[in-house]
Amino acid sequence: MKAPAHKSVPLRDPQVVMKLARMGCFHQSRLSFMRILLRRMKDEAWQFACADWAVDARGVGHAVYSAEGPERTYSLVAFAHDLPPEARSDRVIATAWDATFALFDGVPEAADIERLRGNVPKQEAGRVSARELTLSRANRSVRLWDHVVGRLADGRQPDLDLVESVGYLMRTTAVYGSAKFGAADRAEIADRPELSAPFQAEMLTVYLIRAFVLDLVEHMARSRNADAVPLDPALRRRFGIGNSTGLGMAPFLMNHPRLIHNWIAAREWALAEVRGLAQATGEDVDVFRGYAARAERNAQEWQSEHPIQQAKLAELRADMAALSEHLERFDFAAPHPWDRLWRWGEGALGLEGQEQLAALLLEPYGAIVDTAAHCMAADEGPVRIDGARDVADIRALIEAVHPDALATNWDAPEEQARVWYVSAEKLEPRLGERAEEDLEAYAQPLCPARDAAALHAALAGESGPVAEFLLRHPEHRHTVRRLQIAEAHPYAEVRDNTTHADMAPIDLLRAKLSFFGATRFDPRSDRWLRITMFQNAPFPHELAALDPDDWSYPAP
Amino acid sequence: MRHDLSLGEVQSLAAKAARGAGRPHGMSEEAAFAVRWLIERGFDGAGALAALLQATDGGADGCPIAAGAALSDAGALTDGVQVTVHCPLLLAPFLGGLAPSDAGVLLSTDAGDVRVGADGACEGRALSHALGEVRLTHCAAPEQGARMRRAEVADQALQVLLEFAARTYAPATEESRAKGAGAGVTDND
Numbered sequence: 169m170k171a172p173a174h175k176s177v178p179l180r181d182p183q184v185v186m187k188l189a190r191m192g193c194f195h196q197s198r199l200s201f202m203r204i205l206l207r208r209m210k211d212e213a214w215q216f217a218c219a220d221w222a223v224d225a226r227g228v229g230h231a232v233y234s235a236e237g238p239e240r241t242y243s244l245v246a247f248a249h250d251l252p253p254e255a256r257s258d259r260v261i262a263t264a265w266d267a268t269f270a271l272f273d274g275v276p277e278a279a280d281i282e283r284l285r286g287n288v289p290k291q292e293a294g295r296v297s298a299r300e301l302t303l304s305r306a307n308r309s310v311r312l313w314d315h316v317v318g319r320l321a322d323g324r325q326p327d328l329d330l331v332e333s334v335g336y337l338m339r340t341t342a343v344y345g346s347a348k349f350g351a352a353d354r355a356e357i358a359d360r361p362e363l364s365a366p367f368q369a370e371m372l373t374v375y376l377i378r379a380f381v382l383d384l385v386e387h388m389a390r391s392r393n394a395d396a397v398p399l400d401p402a403l404r405r406r407f408g409i410g411n412s413t414g415l416g417m418a419p420f421l422m423n424h425p426r427l428i429h430n431w432i433a434a435r436e437w438a439l440a441e442v443r444g445l446a447q448a449t450g451e452d453v454d455v456f457r458g459y460a461a462r463a464e465r466n467a468q469e470w471q472s473e474h475p476i477q478q479a480k481l482a483e484l485r486a487d488m489a490a491l492s493e494h495l496e497r498f499d500f501a502a503p504h505p506w507d508r509l510w511r512w513g514e515g516a517l518g519l520e521g522q523e524q525l526a527a528l529l530l531e532p533y534g535a536i537v538d539t540a541a542h543c544m545a546a547d548e549g550p551v552r553i554d555g556a557r558d559v560a561d562i563r564a565l566i567e568a569v570h571p572d573a574l575a576t577n578w579d580a581p582e583e584q585a586r587v588w589y590v591s592a593e594k595l596e597p598r599l600g601e602r603a604e605e606d607l608e609a610y611a612q613p614l615c616p617a618r619d620a621a622a623l624h625a626a627l628a629g630e631s632g633p634v635a636e637f638l639l640r641h642p643e644h645r646h647t648v649r650r651l652q653i654a655e656a657h658p659y660a661e662v663r664d665n666t667t668h669a670d671m672a673p674i675d676l677l678r679a680k681l682s683f684f685g686a687t688r689f690d691p692r693s694d695r696w697l698r699i700t701m702f703q704n705a706p707f708p709h710e711l712a713a714l715d716p717d718d719w720s721y722p723a724p
Numbered sequence: 725m726r727h728d729l730s731l732g733e734v735q736s737l738a739a740k741a742a743r744g745a746g747r748p749h750g751m752s753e754e755a756a757f758a759v760r761w762l763i764e765r766g767f768d769g770a771g772a773l774a775a776l777l778q779a780t781d782g783g784a785d786g787c788p789i790a791a792g793a794a795l796s797d798a799g800a801l802t803d804g805v806q807v808t809v810h811c812p813l814l815l816a817p818f819l820g821g822l823a824p825s826d827a828g829v830l831l832s833t834d835a836g837d838v839r840v841g842a843d844g845a846c847e848g849r850a851l852s853h854a855l856g857e858v859r860l861t862h863c864a865a866p867e868q869g870a871r872m873r874r875a876e877v878a879d880q881a882l883q884v885l886l887e888f889a890a891r892t893y894a895p896a897t898e899e900s901r902a903k904g905a906g907a908g909v910t911d912n913d
Contacts, residue, residue, distance in 0.1 A: 244841035279788060347733050347736075349733075350730055352729050353731050415904075550761075551758040554794070554797075555797025555798055589894045589904075591901075592894060593896035593901060596904075598894075599906070600903075600904055613749045634797075635799075642748045645754075692906075710868055
């Protein structure tokens with residue numbers, strides 16, 4: 169009997185993938201940026217060192233951590249502060265933090281450290297230079313920090329349940345990269361193989377911050393008692409770095425359509441490749457079963473106090489139980505097992521379970537899918553509008569990309585209840601109620617669907633090249649550009665209403681953070697949340713000996 | 725006094741400033757690309773945009789960004805076409821795409837000329853910011869020069885752009901502070 173051929177499975181329809189409800193269910197995968205970074209650093213045998221440690225017994229001072237790759241070295245310059253509790257806030261409007269950081273391009277001289285000392289602790293109010301790739305800050309989890317310092321100083325290990333319930337000793341708030349506050353432009357690093365995938369400088373920053381934070385907590389325990397014990401290595405890995413993320417991240421998805429397309433397209437390609445496999449080896453199946461069991465455990469351990477997330481976790485747990493049961497009787501020997509399993513999931517699982525399954529299907533197939541990491545960056549240079557395109561073409565394009573928007577009654581108050589704006593107060597991105605607040609003049613163009621519907625209406629009765637229409641109606645210019653981008657980049661556009669009264673910005677945040685590789689997504693409202701990064705990952709000094717890719721789910 | 729800015733920073737500031745001066749979103753994007761394009765080629769793009777927005781605040785008559793965008797949209801250049809614009813330097817970023825391959829477009833004004841190649845090369849000298857007639861003709865391609873990787877922005881231009889950009893920020897109110905970012909009473913743990 170001939171083996172069934174690899175069959176070509178089409179990529180999923182963007183009308184299915186790019187809905188807010190589904191984007192709010194994305195999970196980390198092999199193509200997440202944290203995992204891409206650790207795989208590369210392991211493969212290339214990067215060397216790590218604490219190059220400088222000048223932190224006093226109160227926990228104030230600086231430290232430098234270096235990461236040396238085949239061609240270049242990057243250095244985290246960390247400043248530790250003594251922050252009064254009343255000053256501790258994760259919001260953009262904060263002005264002081266427990267620790268502040270910059271990722272330096274190379275090995276800093278003493279003069280660089282002093283320059284950074286004058287600026288990095290001020291964050292947005294300071295300036296960095298072309299030598300810096302990122303700027304970041306972090307705050308302590310006070311209750312876990314004090315507990316860990318106290319226990320270690322007493323010669324004991326911290327309480328595992330408390331460690332598990334918080335998951336981190338410090339949480340970063342912003343991690344600014346690409347040109348922000350004077351830092352190096354993306355173009356400066358885009359051609360370096362180690363930083364060409366998206367957000368690698370930011371992920372490296374957080375990875376080194378985690379090493380610094382754990383060293384700092386042990387230093388503080390020793391400062392209290394010279395006989396303090398270090399953390400047990402296995403327990404130590406249970407600490408990730410937290411992150412507080414708010415609305416500021418949501419506009420990113422709409423402001424970088426080509427980049428977002430490349431992220432989603434890479435993952436969708438990978439999913440289609442796996443679904444197209446004619447057969448699975450016993451080893452592949454074992455790997456998949458192992459990860460599926462760990463994902464089920466992850467769903468059980470994942471806690472949130474927010475009702476939206478609690479409902480989703482209940483759905484995910486039920487889905488994982490259904491998957492587990494289905495796998496007991498699933499015939500992996502029959503042709504095209506993964507596509508059959510996928511199609512079962514589309515019918516039997518909710519959105520949470522389907523998206524978890526999509527991530528799990530990639531796990532056995534690193535040799536096939538990991539190369540997609542090379543396709544996730546984007547050239548975001550200017551896009552010339554093709555003004556010769558006929559108005560009828562543009563209308564047809566809107567009908568193809570935004571059918572739901574054309575079926576929406578935009579005069580209904582709930583459809584455009586929200587307005588995205590930027591506050592004068594430290595430029596914090598915010599979301600207002602269009603009917604209640606006088607914000608129209610400050611509205612950001614963050615509802616492509618609404619804008620497309622408005623353009624469609626404006627084009628009724630028009631004819632000829634769209635360039636002539638744009639001469640008379642420059643207010644539709646950004647929409648025409650977006651549509652022409654979406655035509656060539658099908659996953660570029662959120663196919664949903666981002667101003668609806670029921671829109672939850674955390675759905676956009678989850679989509680982005682899943683590509684970062686974040687776990688323990690924990691919303692605190694409909695528009696800000698906590699996550700954990702690098703939890704259970706090997707530390708820099710352990711990377712040579714441990715698996716760089718096996719930490720994103722709870723241990724088997 | 726001059727300020728060292730990243731190119732991304734100046735591009736983002738230019739977009740906000742143009743928006744603050746009343747330009748539509750799509751035109752503000754064009755202004756931002758134009759400013760960055762000029763700075764990369766050693767021209768004072770930020771100064772040109774600052775001068776333009778001051779001269780045309782709230783209006784768009786004689787706007788080189790709008791004229792450039794219209795030419796770019798049309799996708800072809802009639803040899804010898806004339807336009808009347810402020811700050812004609814801001815037209816240059818739109819011309820490369822209109823030049824035949826291996827050739828260029830000459831932007832001539834009473835105060836001087838700039839040549840732009842199909843490959844994005846640009847040579848010439850600073851032009852007057854005043855409203856005036858500009859003639860666009862086909863020419864030989866200019867030499868490709870070095871590209872700037874940072875923006876050196878004069879303090880005066882930076883302040884003008886920051887002021888226009890500030891118009892896009894909603895005034896802080898207690899309600900907005902409390903509700904707009906979705907924060908609760910405390911975000912500590």
